[in-house]
Amino acid sequence: MATDSWALAVDEQEAAAESLSTLQLKEEKAKPDANGAVLKADDNVERTEDEEKEDRAAPSLNLVDTTNQVEVLQRDPNSPLYSVKSFEELHLKPQLLQGVYAMGFNRPSKIQENALPMMLAEPPQNLIAQSQSGTGKTAAFVLAMLSRVEPGNKYPQCLCLSPTYELALQTGKVIEQMGKFYPELKLAYAVRGNKLERGQKISEQIVIGTPGTVLDWCSKLKFIDPKKIKVFVLDEADVMIATQGHQDQSIRIQRMLPRDCQMLLFSATFEDSVWKFAQKVVPDPNIIKLKREEETLDTIKQYYVLCNSRDEKFRALCNIYGAITIAQAMVFCHTRKTAGWLAAELSKEGHQVALLSGEMMVEQRAAVIERFREGKEKVLVTTNVCARGIDVEQVSVVINFDLPVDKDGNPDNETYLHRIGRTGRFGKRGLAINMVDSKHSMNILNRIQEHFSKKINRLDTDDLDEIEKITN
Numbered sequence: 436m437a438t439d440s441w442a443l444a445v446d447e448q449e450a451a452a453e454s455l456s457t458l459q460l461k462e463e464k465a466k467p468d469a470n471g472a473v474l475k476a477d478d479n480v481e482r483t484e485d486e487e488k489e490d491r492a493a494p495s496l497n498l499v500d501t502t503n504q505v506e507v508l509q510r511d512p513n514s515p516l517y518s519v520k521s522f523e524e525l526h527l528k529p530q531l532l533q534g535v536y537a538m539g540f541n542r543p544s545k546i547q548e549n550a551l552p553m554m555l556a557e558p559p560q561n562l563i564a565q566s567q568s569g570t571g572k573t574a575a576f577v578l579a580m581l582s583r584v585e586p587g588n589k590y591p592q593c594l595c596l597s598p599t600y601e602l603a604l605q606t607g608k609v610i611e612q613m614g615k616f617y618p619e620l621k622l623a624y625a626v627r628g629n630k631l632e633r634g635q636k637i638s639e640q641i642v643i644g645t646p647g648t649v650l651d652w653c654s655k656l657k658f659i660d661p662k663k664i665k666v667f668v669l670d671e672a673d674v675m676i677a678t679q680g681h682q683d684q685s686i687r688i689q690r691m692l693p694r695d696c697q698m699l700l701f702s703a704t705f706e707d708s709v710w711k712f713a714q715k716v717v718p719d720p721n722i723i724k725l726k727r728e729e730e731t732l733d734t735i736k737q738y739y740v741l742c743n744s745r746d747e748k749f750r751a752l753c754n755i756y757g758a759i760t761i762a763q764a765m766v767f768c769h770t771r772k773t774a775g776w777l778a779a780e781l782s783k784e785g786h787q788v789a790l791l792s793g794e795m796m797v798e799q800r801a802a803v804i805e806r807f808r809e810g811k812e813k814v815l816v817t818t819n820v821c822a823r824g825i826d827v828e829q830v831s832v833v834i835n836f837d838l839p840v841d842k843d844g845n846p847d848n849e850t851y852l853h854r855i856g857r858t859g860r861f862g863k864r865g866l867a868i869n870m871v872d873s874k875h876s877m878n879i880l881n882r883i884q885e886h887f888s889k890k891i892n893r894l895d896t897d898d899l900d901e902i903e904k905i906t907n
């Protein structure tokens with residue numbers, strides 16, 4: 436299929452030297468001096484003033500709703516969770532239906548209802564699909580792979596690329612859960628640290644992995660015969676094909692696949708130029724695209740807090756914690772250094788904090804996410820490495836301790852959307868709070884508001900009553 440058009444488009448694009456995107460989710464090299472998940476206060480950091488502890492019970496933040504809310508949304512035609520069809524009507528194989536119901540899914544979401552018939556049509560068709568964060572894209576493409584795979588054939592037939600190690604593991608879990616009534620079906624993880632013997636050919640029918648390792652497995656190590664791949668999925672597709680993302684590796688993998696391999700591209704965001712590029716490299720694609728004003732979810736309330744310095748931002752964060760009970764929160768920082776500092780300060784305040792940043796060993800990163808998922812830590816301080824895809828239901832609040840900016844200091848709208856989308860998963864309500872600490876960051880926030888045509892209201896974190904109100 437697209438080998439030539441893909442390659443051609445890439446060459447043209449590179450020749451034009453036009454920067455497509457500024458997302459910075461490159462897999463980062465593990466270093467031996469990685470931080471631990473258990474935090475120790477850094478003696479060198481400036482101490483913040485001791486906070487006056489609020490001596491009253493904080494109201495609970497009722498953001499994690501019951502399945503009731505989901506059912507209401509699934510009946511609302513304006514909701515991204517709305518569907519007219521049932522999973523039965525999507526003609527899934529009985530084993531997959533069993534898997535879907537065992538996961539507690541009652542009805543498909545809009546993206547599942549629309550994308551599945553396109554992905555399962557004969558002959559196979561390509562698809563570029565956009566849907567809001569947390570609306571079930573993963574389940575959609577996982578069901579497509581599981582439907583297409585022939586379990587009797589003991590070689591890789593479906594290849595799925597994720598931008599990060601954590602996301603590859605998480606998606607792998609979904610494949611395992613949905614495919615659990617298919618005992619003969621096996622999954623291989625092509626991620627860093629998963630060492631196989633040289634000369635081996637893998638027999639697993641589905642491979643999920645990160646671009647670097649998948650490329651090695653297909654070319655240098657020849658564990659996978661790319662010519663036998665029938666379905667190629669790019670999750671977080673925009674970052675996988677943007678020049679600043681994983682473009683080189685994704686393209687080199689794609690060039691090895693057969694011409695008629697089905698290509699499925701999914702993301703919550705596609706910056707305009709990346710969208711154009713995607714359409715150029717994927718032949719005759721079906722397209723599911725959101726209007727700009729549909730990209731944000733109404734179930735996530737967005738606020739900003741005005742501060743003058745990093746310490747003030749920290750105090751504002753403590754005030755928020757003093758005023759409301761937060762199930763779990765993710766706090767995003769621009770640099771690893773700030774993340775490390777903030778995590779140490781929060782743990783000094785008595786919070787159970789986990790820290791995840793790119794320089795940690797991948798196994799350690801996976802362990803941190805797992806502990807957070809199990810609720811062992813309530814706050815995860817992180818960088819953009821965790822901005823995309825991570826699905827932890829209990830995350831009721833996302834804090835942008837630093838607003839997302841690209842390498843030129845411009846607002847990174849796509850990362851903003853992915854970050855706040857770590858809350859408000861599948862119809863749950865969520866809160867996103869942005870810390871603004873300068874004229875420059877106020878300008879960034881204004882531009883983000885304009886981009887999405889979505890008002891972000893100011894929150895006075897010195898006013899506890901006001902903070903409480905936003906939980907209603």
Ligand SMILES: Nc1ncnc2c1ncn2[C@@H]1O[C@H](COP(=O)(O)OP(=O)(O)OP(=O)(O)O)[C@@H](O)[C@H]1O
Binds near residue numbers: 566571572823826
């Ligand atoms: N039909 C469904 N019914 C109920 N829950 C669902 C359904 N589909 C998906 N979910 C759940 O919704 C949550 C979000 O789904 P998923 O992670 O697939 O979203 P996504 O669109 O891939 O998000 P992101 O853009 O952040 O990657 C998951 O916990 C998943 O188990």
